[in-house]
Amino acid sequence: MPAELKSREGAELLWIDAILLVPAIFGIMFLPDVLRGIVLSLTVALVVTYFMLYAWARVHPTSFGAHVLDLLHIGPSKPTRA
Secondary structure (H helix, E strand, C coil): CCCCHHHCHHHHHCCCCCCHHHHHHHHHHHHCCHHHHHHHEEEHHHHHHHHHHEEEEHCCCCCCCHHHHHCCCCCCCCCCCC
């Protein structure tokens, strides 16, 4: 296969998983049940909050929430003008 057809875009995700997520998962795994429940509830709350802000930003692209998500580079894509 020619070298110009190969993509290494997924390699960064493997490093992020190895360096950040694996130690976090093992750290949470050995917490007591109460603390593990707190971490789980906080994670669920963050995910739900993100999806609510994302949905709001799609409907109201000029709102403050859309601006914050845009600054964090995790918001919906802006329509391009021709």
